[in-house]
Amino acid sequence: MQEPDPRQRTKLLKIGTRQCRYIVSDDPRRAICCGAPTPEGSSWCDWHRKLVYVSAQPVKVQHETLAF
DSSP: OOOOOGGGOEEGGGOOTTBOOOBOOSOGGGOEEOOOBOOTTOSSOHHHHHHHOOOOOOOOOOOOOOOO
16 A cells, blocks of 8 residues: 555545545644545545554453452
């Protein structure tokens, strides 16, 4: 997998449907998004999805024995 082309970057207020919304700029007042194509139902391209998505891990419940 290859990093998205910087020429696709788009201002946050001009981002369109199925464009990556991962913010690549340092200045939040002038937010620039990746702009690369995204899969259906995702806000991020495949490259940035790997950076922001963490799959849920099952929770291990520990039962402690209470002594009275």
